[in-house]
Amino acid sequence: MTALPAPLEAFLTEVGRFFVMLARTLAWTPRRPWDARELVRQMVRVGVDSLPVVLLTALFTGMVFALQTFSTLRRFGAEGFVGSLVALSMVRELSPVISSLLIAGRCGSAMGAEIGTMRVTEQIDALEALATDPVHFLVVPRVWATVLTLPLLIVVGDVIGIAGGYLISVVYFGANPVTYVENTFRYMDLDDLTSGLIKAAVFGLIVAVVGCQKGYHTRGGAEGVGRATTRAVVLASIAILIADFFLTKILF
Amino acid sequence: MPAASEPPVKIRLREVTKGFAGRIVLDGLDFEVREGESVVVLGGSGTGKSVLLKHMIGLLRPDGGTVEVDGRDLATLAGPELTAFRRRFGMAFQEGALFDSMSVWDNVAFPLLRAGWPKAKRAERVAECLEMVHLEGAGRKMPAELSGGMRRRVGFARAIALEPRILLFDEPNTGLDPVIKAVIDELILELQDKLQSTAVTITHDLTSAFRIADRIALLFRGRIVAYAPPEEFRALPDARVQQFIRGLASGPLTE
Numbered sequence: 001m002t003a004l005p006a007p008l009e010a011f012l013t014e015v016g017r018f019f020v021m022l023a024r025t026l027a028w029t030p031r032r033p034w035d036a037r038e039l040v041r042q043m044v045r046v047g048v049d050s051l052p053v054v055l056l057t058a059l060f061t062g063m064v065f066a067l068q069t070f071s072t073l074r075r076f077g078a079e080g081f082v083g084s085l086v087a088l089s090m091v092r093e094l095s096p097v098i099s100s101l102l103i104a105g106r107c108g109s110a111m112g113a114e115i116g117t118m119r120v121t122e123q124i125d126a127l128e129a130l131a132t133d134p135v136h137f138l139v140v141p142r143v144w145a146t147v148l149t150l151p152l153l154i155v156v157g158d159v160i161g162i163a164g165g166y167l168i169s170v171v172y173f174g175a176n177p178v179t180y181v182e183n184t185f186r187y188m189d190l191d192d193l194t195s196g197l198i199k200a201a202v203f204g205l206i207v208a209v210v211g212c213q214k215g216y217h218t219r220g221g222a223e224g225v226g227r228a229t230t231r232a233v234v235l236a237s238i239a240i241l242i243a244d245f246f247l248t249k250i251l252f
Numbered sequence: 253m254p255a256a257s258e259p260p261v262k263i264r265l266r267e268v269t270k271g272f273a274g275r276i277v278l279d280g281l282d283f284e285v286r287e288g289e290s291v292v293v294l295g296g297s298g299t300g301k302s303v304l305l306k307h308m309i310g311l312l313r314p315d316g317g318t319v320e321v322d323g324r325d326l327a328t329l330a331g332p333e334l335t336a337f338r339r340r341f342g343m344a345f346q347e348g349a350l351f352d353s354m355s356v357w358d359n360v361a362f363p364l365l366r367a368g369w370p371k372a373k374r375a376e377r378v379a380e381c382l383e384m385v386h387l388e389g390a391g392r393k394m395p396a397e398l399s400g401g402m403r404r405r406v407g408f409a410r411a412i413a414l415e416p417r418i419l420l421f422d423e424p425n426t427g428l429d430p431v432i433k434a435v436i437d438e439l440i441l442e443l444q445d446k447l448q449s450t451a452v453t454i455t456h457d458l459t460s461a462f463r464i465a466d467r468i469a470l471l472f473r474g475r476i477v478a479y480a481p482p483e484e485f486r487a488l489p490d491a492r493v494q495q496f497i498r499g500l501a502s503g504p505l506t507e
Contacts, residue, residue: 031332033366122349125311129343129420130363130410133335 014235021135021213022205025143028136035141042145046107046204047153053106054099058157061094062086062164070173079175083183086165091188091196092252095157097244100203103150104236108211111142112232115215116225124216134216143208150204151197158196195251202247203240210236261320262287262418262450263308268317269474270303277303279474280317290444290451292461294496295471296505301454302346304471305420308452309341310334321418339367342416346423348403350395356382356406357391363414381409384439386432401428408436412443419443419451425460437463458497462486470496472505 004012066086073079115138118124127134162184169175214232218224263285270278277300285291295301306312307319310326319326322340329337342363350359360381364374382388385405395403408424421440425433437460443449455461461468461482468485470478470493478485478493486497495503 027331033368118351121352122345122347123351125306126343126345126349126351126407128311128335129309129338129341129345130366131335131338131341132362132366133332136335 017213017217018209018239021139021216022209024135025139025209028133028140029144031136035137038141039145042141043149045110046103046146047149050103050106050153051156053102054153054157055160057098057102058090058095058161059164061098062090062161063168065089065094065161066165066168067172070169070175074173079169079173080179080183082169082175083165083180084187086169087162087184087188088192090161090165091158091192093196093244093248095154095161096196096199096203097240099154099157100150100200100207100240101237103146103153103204104207104211104240105233107146108207108236109229109233111208111211112215112218112229113225115139115212116218116228117215119216119218120221120224139209139212139216142212143205146204146208147201148204150207151200154196154200158193195247198251199244199247202243206239206243207236210239259287259289261285262322263452264318264320265304265307265314266318266320268307268314268319270300270307270312270315276474278307278314281471281475283469283476283479285450285452287450288444288448289466290440290453290464291467291469292453292455292465293469293471293476294455294458294461296496297456299471300474301471302422305343305422305452305454308418309338309343309420339414340416341418341420342411342414343420344404344408344411344422344424346404346426347400348395348407350398350403350406350410352395354395355391356387356393356395356398359395359406360410360413363410367414377413381413382406384412385409386435401432404428405432405436408439412439415443415447415449417447417449419449419453421451421453421455423454423456425455425457433457433460434463436460440464 066082069085070079070082073082118138124134127137166180166184169180170177211232214228214235218228261284265281265283268278268281269276281304283304293301293304303312307314308321310319310329313327324337351362354362357378360378361374364377369377378391382391385408387402387405387409390398390402395406398406404424404427408421411419411421419440424440425436428436440451440453441464444451453464465482467479467481469476472492478488478490480488485493488494492504495505
């Protein structure tokens with residue numbers, strides 16, 4: 001067998017570990033005991049605690065997007081489309097991707113650090129020695145909490161982003177509020193919303209599985225934990241952007 | 253002694269090899285622990301004693317050779333089966349390995365909770381275990397607030413909470429004061445007495461080794477080089493054993 005080039009081998013290792021962790025998570029999910037309290041605790045951490053950041057980001061994304069498109073479309077006399085453009089872009093693309101990237105930085109990193117610390121201080125070994133599978137106990141609630149919570153966050157982000165667009169178009173550029181709102185919903189159907197939510201759920205899966213996987217395979221003390229944390233964010237972010245391309249291709 | 257009178261083998265390692273990044277730690281190691289016996293493994297720092305212990309519970313997998321517990325080859329177990337198999341073990345880790353997101357109380361209660369004990373029974377048992385290691389008042393403390401020795405005692409309490417049949421102790425009394433050390437030794441003996449548990453203890457401490465062991469083993473260069481009951485062990489002519497017992501700086505162990 002010829003050796004693979006080191007970067008390729010590293011890449012394939014990551015991909016392999018991702019799917020192994022995903023498979024183990026799915027295999028352990030139906031097994032008892034179910035820890036509803038831990039699931040809720042993790043949902044609060046991903047959802048409630050991230051809400052302010054997501055709201056702020058969505059608001060400004062909507063505002064900037066309206067600012068850009070309004071001044072551009074006005075040159076063609078097409079400013080009537082700003083409402084549709086902002087709404088569709090937010091719901092289908094901007095809100096899921098930007099919020100997921102934020103959650104990767106906020107929660108994926110925390111999962112990597114937490115589980116990584118447990119690994120280097122033998123707490124993962126202790127869990128196993130106490131007849132508790134670490135994937136069952138640590139990874140399953142984190143993954144499902146993120147998968148369930150991220151779409152909810154994104155709905156809120158959608159609303160706030162659209163409101164931000166309204167604010168700029170109507171208050172700042174003086175567009176007609178009635179036609180603006182009308183245009184916002186004219187070209188949007190349910191598929192646009194659900195495709196955004198599907199994206200969000202997949203991104204949530206990526207963030208949590210990558211974060212937990214990096215933590216689980218941590219080596220080398222405090223330095224290793226730092227490395228795992230950084231890698232969790234970088235890898236999840238890249239994976240989100242790549243997955244976004246393919247999901248967009250499939251869903252539309 | 254005729255073989256028939258000996259208790260059955262509980263843990264058996266055959267030709268176990270294990271290396272990390274090219275460095276060989278266990279080198280064709282053979283080892284047997286008989287049911288109900290208390291075995292102490294001696295050996296210098298970094299000779300792979302913890303690695304040996306982790307093989308017994310399947311936390312590490314051998315590169316070569318087999319590990320059998322109760323006649324089951326651990327290599328044949330994985331996933332939920334392995335997890336369930338581990339209920340028969342209790343293990344205390346070197347630095348305690350307490351769950352730092354949980355209080356001392358919750359740490360000790362953890363195995364009971366996982367085993368599905370009702371709340372009242374759990375509380376009673378946790379109180380009992382903490383009392384055994386002389387930490388009655390520390391239940392509400394978080395692991396970060398404890399000294400190293402206290403953490404080790406909580407780890408010990410957590411390991412014995414379910415009264416497992418196989419006890420693995422990784423340096424349970426290192427860094428403890430002599431009184432608490434004696435308490436831990438007493439507890440190991442008592443558990444054995446009460447439950448006929450099998451215990452494997454790693455220690456540097458010769459006093460406690462001779463106090464708790466039915467047999468003492470010396471690990472050197474990845475193999476068990478001596479294995480005998482305490483009095484026989486003390487009298488072994490093996491130069492490595494004598495160097496360890498007398499604590500000499502020069503000899504075959506340090507060559």
